[in-house]
Amino acid sequence: MIVRLTGTIIEKTPPQCVIDVNGVGYEVNLPMTxxxxxxxxEAPGEETKVTLFIHPIYREDTQALYGFNDKFERDLFKELLKANGVGPKLALAILSALSADEFISAINQGDVSRIVKVPGVGKKTAERLVLEMTDRLKAWSERVPVTVMTSKQGEMQMSAPEALEQTTSPTNDAIDALIALGYKANQAEAAVKKVAQAGMSSEALIKDALKSMI
Known part of the structure; x- marks a missing residue:
């Protein structure tokens, strides 16, 4: 079973990426966080690698890898999957709209109004999440994330060995990513247009659009 991948990012299409590991490409689904x-x-020729903690899901109709930059976030994803009515897509949407710390805080405080803003999470689902996960997540705020995603400068942001292809505009990429996370097309388009400014990357557009809706 795959639990961790270390390699080079060769393709990025939010919320997915492809990691080249010794010549084999692995498609990985990630929360936007x-x-x-x-x-x-942005720096061709610069040698960098990335490590993602992986949770694989194998079913008769699909095989998918879900990646996270630390074990803390991966473990929270796995806890979410244990909740009644929560599948991988919804768990990914939750951890894209809210950071792990923000979600844990919302659960511990019983903040249903914040959780219900995540696409696909209705009031009943939010209330059920609080009910099911409060006891399980009480001690999580004391845990320290173990992060291994690094660059040669020791920073979180890195440069790939060769420029990643940009086949569509950042705005379209951002809208497509939000739709993939469960937002309706009109919601995604409105949120992106609301925050869009000249020169923004798709990642920045997605981040600001998500913040505007939470």
Whole structure:
């Protein structure tokens, strides 16, 4: 079973990336909180690697890898999957709209109004999440994330060995990413247009659009 991948990011299409590991490409689904920290691909020829903690899901109709920049976030994803009515797509949407710390805080405080703003999470689902996960997450605020995503400068942001292809505009990429996370097309388009400014990357557009809706 795959639990960790170390390699080079060769393709980025939010909320997915492809990691080249010794010549084999692995498609990985990520929450946007982890996607923001992937290589930018702005410095061709610069050797960098990234490590993602992986949770694989194998079913009869699909096989998918879900990646996170630290074990803390991966473990929270796995806890979310244990909740009634929460599948991988919804868990990914939750951890894209809220950081791990923000979600844990919302659960511990019983803040249903904050959780319900995540796409696909209705009031009943939010209330059920609080009920099911409060006891399990009480001690999580004391845990320290173990992060291994690094660059040779020791920073979270890195440069890929060769420029990543940009086949569509950042605005379209951002809208497509929000739709993939569960937002309706009109919601995604309105949120992106609301925050869009000249020169913004797709990652920045997604981040600001998500903040505007939470």
């Amino acid at each position: 982890s996607f923001y920290q992937l290589p930018n691909g």
